[in-house]
Amino acid sequence: MPEKGAETGVETGADRVVDEVLALFAAHGHATYSERVTMEQHARQAAALARAEGADDALVLAALLHDVGHFLAEADSEFGVTDHGTSGGAWVAERFADDVSEPVRLHVAAKRYRCFVDPGYEAELSPASIGTLRLQGGAMSADEAAAFEAEPFADAALAVRGWDDGGKLAGDAAGGLEVPPVDHWRPLLVDPGLRR
Template identity: 40%
Template structure:
């Protein structure tokens, strides 16, 4: 897994986390990365779909941020980043979200949404027909459909069903010019969840880190 940036210990706040997420979307969210809509449009659509289905706020947030690893890879100019993003964006994004202070209910579905694609490709005969051309190309790079043993391990791991749900919204949320809530609404949700996580003090202060590169 590629390094997602140098970590600066004990210099992290909810405000700074939201500032960084806003920066990523404002600077790189206009990119389509091979899809029919921009990354910002895609994120907003996925979150709106999750919310419309009554998903928990943490899963709505995961839907909104599931591809943030692509934008972080662009931001850090990580080796392997191309016109369709980064092949390890699931792990890059999950690492970033964990470092920013999000709970496992947010970052684990993000970490597993590529696995969910491989799982669905193996067990849902109609799934491949719903994939965009870019998603079909990346599926082959990501390992293609899962074997039976891989499917079993995937389902036994935590947040598998959340990752599968996220994946269905991922495929559906790629339409252009949709009437959906704007960036600020979804960042407000992120802020509420981060504030709750911070209040629970689940991460010791000396371990809270971030991977933010200086923003110009």
């Protein structure tokens, strides 16, 4: 029996999206994210941290997919750095609901916002993240920060940002955190409640 509200072909569409996500991780997940983790390890750690902190399914999925823009723009690394929130957010928005895609879109802005409101934050960033901050425009201005705060998903983006910053630990058992494989999150990827 199809679930209430499900449309014909939803299952096929969900399977296609799972295939797309897994294919992106298979093709690009081995790429280096930092000196300590690959792109895939980073994404898996971010999702695991989100779950460990009791985040809802939409935010866990956002954490898993937050850097998908890097996968889409691998051939152009500078574009990937500066615009991976926008490009990744657009890709996610074609497939998932706003509470998944918006935190992805805003997670780079969230870093720039944190740098504006919290002077100690930049010092906590990884060396790579400090380097990319310059390319991304540095700390927000007061006007930019006010616009960010007006975003409906600003808090969600800040939460994803925190797991992004935390998901840079060496090894799969990062700091004792159980870090499941990408496929573990398949139920979220096919959840009609999280889909566009």
